[in-house]
Amino acid sequence: MAIRVYNTLTRQKEDFVPAEPGKVRIYVCGVTPYNYAHIGNARPPVVWDCIRRFLAYRGYEVTFIQNFTDIDDKIIQRGHELQRDPLELAREYSQIYLEDIGALGVRPADRYPRVSEHIPEIIAMVKTLVEKGYAYVVDGDVFFAIESFPAYGKLSGRSLDEMQAGSRVEVDERKRHPMDFALWKSAKAGEPAWDSPWGPGRPGWHIECSAMSLKYLGCGFDLHGGGTDLIFPHHENEIAQAEACTGCAPFVRYWLHSAFITMGGNKMSKSLGNIATIREVIEKYSAKVARFWLIGTHYRNPISFGDEELTAAAKGLERLETCRANLRHLLTAEPVDGDDPQARVIANLTVDTKENFIAAMEDDFNTALALGSLYELVREANRWALDREFRPTVSGLRAVESVVTTLDELGGILGIWFEDDAGSQALSDAEIQQLVEERQAARKNKDWQTADAIRDRLKAAGIVLEDTPQGVRWRRE
RNA sequence: GGCGGCAUAGCCAAGUGGUAAGGCAGAGCUCUGCAAAAGCUCCAUUCCCCAGUUCGAAUCUGGGUGCCGCCUCCA
Structure with missing residues (x-):
């Protein structure tokens, strides 16, 4: 069976075919670090960690890049409030973020490129866009002219007219089109700035992801991820910049977007203030429970954050852990003579479980369904091996071992086994x-x-x- | 206003044409010095509502209702 993924670009599930056989190149939008990250920020890394592990399990060689947008209005503003250097602030909170997701069992990316370390690449890209006529310069600012890029809107499914009609924000009069966006912003006093052909300034939002993904993965890489709120304008703009600049399309083969975590019925977000930080959640429920809760829902569905949900997740995980520990303990028993006909049944069940698990993951990385197959194995294994009549025959112990191995292997793909404290x-x-x-x-x-x-x-x-x-x-x- | 998504039991959550996975909670039982773990039984004749297509629909079509997201910083 082929892996199928829901591609935001086409709004349907498609067979996943990497550009280069056997290799998968992935870029996921990271965070803008200026404060403690909330649990919603942890969903993409956890989801993508499972995807990476599964792809590796299926034999793919995976390259995984996640960026830090360490230059941004919010960081600068926060730096002013705290009277601190914005870059240093971003450095500090990106470190904290890495610790947080690391605690959740997320394996490190191959690279964590930062905007501040890719200014030359960004300037080069903006320069090319200006030269090719996709961008224009006004008083040290550079804007992308969306009307010069006919495919604009293809990811989010909007036409320029629709967006014009809906535009209610104050528009910079210097823009040719209200939806044109900044590639380069001229420096204001007290802001970090770099020299450029248009004078001192800094990159706009969006351009860094185009520049850095192209640098590390090249045009036409396989998977690009992030939250659904990034579809527009961020990912739309990334496409415009990258495809206009390189002339290569598609910039990305498959766009995958994860849904939000909600709290009190609304999206958890810093602006609404209804947030729980990753640290708070880990502190209250433990990292492994937080992760287990996150993967209990398919990534394209919203998850509600709440005590009842997290507690249920804790109990569910405990069931799996207890079974695994009990079976492991059973393996320390002295084997006895005799034949256990049920051993064969259980051994076969581990094979079915593996098949079901893989099928679930191949279907757009359905971690919730995959988990279900694990529970079924656990129930059958418990019924058999924890029964008072159970005798540790050689064949029986071999079957017990196959269950343990299966749980280790499949659970490992979801990253649910945390080392003992x-x-x-x-x-x-x-x-x-x-x-x-x-x-x-x-x-x-x-x-x-x-x-x-x-x-x-x-x-x-x-x-x-x-x-x-x-x-x-x-x-x- | 435009675009998009979702609606399955007390809670969470799978299921995209073949007769409702699984987890949590709850009730009863078995086992048991106590405890724990585990198992068994029960817990949606029904999938927001209405109409239609079909031998057959939670799954497809049309309409309605409700909730949410994006259009502005946001994972």
Whole structure:
């Protein structure tokens, strides 16, 4: 089966065919760092992390680029408020952002290009656009003339007339068309500025993504991502700039956009103020739960942020984790003779699970559906291996191992397995085993007080004990 | 005003023509020193409403209602 993706450009699902067989080039719009990022900003990186892992799993060689827009009106404004250098401020918050998404299990991009480090490339691009007649200079500002680019509007599905009709913002009189946008802005006093053929200034929004994606991925790269709010004008403008400048089209083969996180029924956004920062969410629910919650919904559907949703996600994840830990513990059992006919059934189920999981991911990266296949495997494995009649036969243990391997492998694609906390590593396996034996001795003597004390002590150390017909089972929380 | 999206159980969420996955919550039961984990049973005759196409529709078409997003910084 081929991978299918919903392409915003065509508004339909298409077979995904990379420009170069076996290789996938991806660019995702990052953030404008001037403050702590909110959980909505974490959705694209988490979604794309799953996509990357899945593509790699399917054998593709993936190049993944995510930018930082570190020069921007908001950063400059914030810098003024804090009396700090805007670039330094952006540097600091981009670092914080990387820590945040790193905590969510997002693997580092191959590169994190910054606007401030690509001024020459941007100037060169603007220069070409002016020379080719796609842009014009007015008093040190350079604007892109959208009427010179007939394909303008193809991504967002708007015609120039429609946009003109809807335009209610104050328009810079110097623009030829109200929707023309700035490629280069002349410097005002106290702003960071670079020399250019049009005088000192700085890049406009939009141009940096065209310049940096072209630099690192080349024209016609495979996937470009971001939130749906970037479709217009940002991505529309990126296309115009890149295709006008290079004469190459399409600039991007597939555009994928993720929906928003809502809070109180509205889009979570800094301007509305209804935000929860990534840090707050991690603090309250843990990073792994936050990630698990994010992938529980298909990326093109909105997610509602709330206590009930996050708590449900925590319980769901715990179910998967507990199963995996219990089965792993089972593997430490001494094998017994005999044949377990159910082992074959379970082994086959792992194969089905894998197929279903892959099919779900191939269908526009449907992580929610993929997760469903995992739950089904868990239910069947629990029913069999946690039954009081279960005996650890050789064939049975082999099947248990195949379930564990499958969970590891598929869960790994979604990045749901987080390493155990350092706290639960305080005791070694041998020490735990020692305490378990002490407790068993106490239980034999019906010394429940001692037995429970040991269990509580282990619990405090992050070790959960469970008494089963086959003996004591323990796992790290 | 223009463009686009969504509407499935108490909550979350799959499902784009073949008779409603899954998770959470809830009720009951089994197991059990207690606990925990787990399992079993129950929990949408129905998918916002109306009309149509079809042997058959949550899925397609038309109309309506509601919510949301973009058009201005925004993931």
